[in-house]
Amino acid sequence: MSISKPDSSKGNFQRTIEQRLQIQRLLEPILIVASSTGTDVVKGLTQTPKTLPPRYFYDDRGSDLFEQICELPEYYLTRTETKILQSCASEIAAITGACEIVELGSGSSTKTRILLDAYQQQGLPLHYLPIDVSAGMLESSALSLLADYLSLQVYALAGTYELALSQIEPSQLPSRMICFIGSTLGNLNPQECDVFLSQVKAALQVGEYFLLGVDLQKPKHILEAAYNDNQGVTAAFNLNMLEHLNWRFQGNFDTTQFEHWAFYNEVEHQIEMHLKSKRSQTVELHTLKLNVHFEPGETIRTEISRKFSLNSIQQELKAKNLVPQKVWTDENQLFGLLLCQLQDRG
Ligand SMILES: C[S@@+](CC[C@H](N)C(=O)[O-])C[C@H]1O[C@@H](n2cnc3c(N)ncnc32)[C@H](O)[C@@H]1O
Structure with missing residues (x-):
């Protein structure tokens, strides 16, 4: 991993920062596994109902969107x-x-x-x-x-x-x-x-x-508002997972053809976030050699948030x-x- 070069105008102080920081990347084995076989994505998208692991929310844009979510009034x-x-x-x-x-x-x-x-x-x-x-x-x-x-x-x-x-x-x-x-x-x-x-x-x-x-656990209306904000930031965060998959696996998800859907499942005590297909469509994830078909209204569950x-x-x-x-x-x-x-x- 590259660590930003120190600003020389800050002299000793920045050198001290370098001495106090170590970053180790454990990501390679995961990336190699995920990008060469994509096991978790293939498994999730070929099962019924379809799911994806929530960690795919977090590319750099996803992390920024999550920070914005934290500031939302809901x-x-x-x-x-x-x-x-x-x-x-x-x-x-x-x-x-x-x-x-x-x-x-x-x-x-x-x-x-x-x-x-x-x-x-x-x-x-x-x-x-x-x-x-x-x-x-x-x-x-x-x-x-x-x-x-x-x-x-x-x-x-x-x-x-x-x-x-x-x-x-x-x-x-x-x-x-x-x-x-x-x-x-x-x-x-x-x-x-x-x-x-x-x-x-x-x-x-x-x-x-x-x-x-x-x-x-708390009343449904408070929970559902928190995952369906008025500004649409949570929707953008959810849809960004498809962009992340497009980038990582050379996919062709069209994010305008999916919509954010979040609700509280009162039996399981969990918020469920889904991406719902607006029409019949087939999406390719090239590096995974995977074609996934969606019926109109079919969903991918992208997150549960248990209460x-x-x-x-x-x-x-x-x-x-x-x-x-x-x-x-x-x-x-x-x-x-x-x-x-x-x-x-x-
Ligand atoms: C909901 S945010 C919480 C961030 C922070 N702990 C907070 O309280 O605001 C989840 C964080 O976990 C990271 N994350 C999600 N799945 C992960 C995993 N399996 N391993 C490591 N980090 C993960 C994401 O990148 C994100 O930064």
């Missing part, structure tokens, strides 16, 4: 989680003490700043391991953090957190906290969630921490010996933040 998730973090970050730092902060799907790392501020104020060392599939976003966020936190060390991993979790080495600090905020856990179905929590457990030593942000109850998620975590030490929520119980500790390997 999208309460980011605002609410930010407020919760602001109210409890010093408590988190006091509980964990010196620890390496690992963030899965770190994106812009905006909320992470709240944690870094709290650790800094308590005079604790700042070691941060962001992991994200969007390499451009990972690099720009890391550089921006390093410019603002002069004692920060960043060891960034570009790739999937599934792969990264199996590869990260033990913490150099007395403890580690794996953060999975932004309600990304909700994108995993119950089986994937179970596997994921086992991977988190395997990446922690007994006594280390897992910080989890989850969106909570949790605090009780059930705590039970799931406890079943993995990730025992909640503290649970915070906002005054309207929209969002939950749980600090768990691995109590034994069981």
Whole structure:
């Protein structure tokens, strides 16, 4: 990965940034697998109903659109989680003490700043391991953090957190906290969630921490508004997945012939985002040697976003010996933040 050349006018300070930054690309094996065989895309588009993995939302444009979604008036998730973090970050730092902060799907790392501020104020060392599939976003966020936190060390991993979790080495600090905020856990179905929590457990030593942000169950109209904003940013984010596939697999999806569709499935307690075909059409993904036919109204499910109850998620975590030490929520119980500790390997 190329790291931006330092601005020589900033002299020592920029050299210090380079010394404090390491970026390792775990992405190659995934790209090689995905672009030569495209297994996950082929599997998703040849099954009924059709699906695509949500990580294909995140090329550089997708990451930018996600940042815009976070600012939307209807999208309460980011605002609410930010407020919760602001109210409890010093408590988190006091509980964990010196620890390496690992963030899965770190994106812009905006909320992470709240944690870094709290650790800094308590005079604790700042070691941060962001992991994200969007390499451009990972690099720009890391550089921006390093410019603002002069004692920060960043060891960034570009790739999937599934792969990264199996590869990260033990913490150099007395403890580690794996953060999975932004309600990304909700994108995993119950089986994937179970596997994921086992991977988190395997990446922690007994006594280390897992910080989890989850969106909570609430009335349908609030949820559906959050995924169907008036400005159409979520629709653009959803449709951008097709552009991403066109670029990655030499495809010919015509994004004007699909529409965004999001609804709350009250039985499964999940928002489902789909792309709905406006007509009968066949799309080619050249490098995958794949032709996919769509009937009018047929959909591709691009994301689930599960909504949790605090009780059930705590039970799931406890079943993995990730025992909640503290649970915070906002005054309207929209969002939950749980600090768990691995109590034994069981
Ligand atoms: C919903 S955003 C959340 C970003 C940030 N954690 C927040 O709270 O605002 C999800 C992030 O996870 C990344 N991502 C999605 N799937 C991933 C995967 N399998 N491995 C690593 N990163 C992933 C995306 O690139 C994106 O930056």
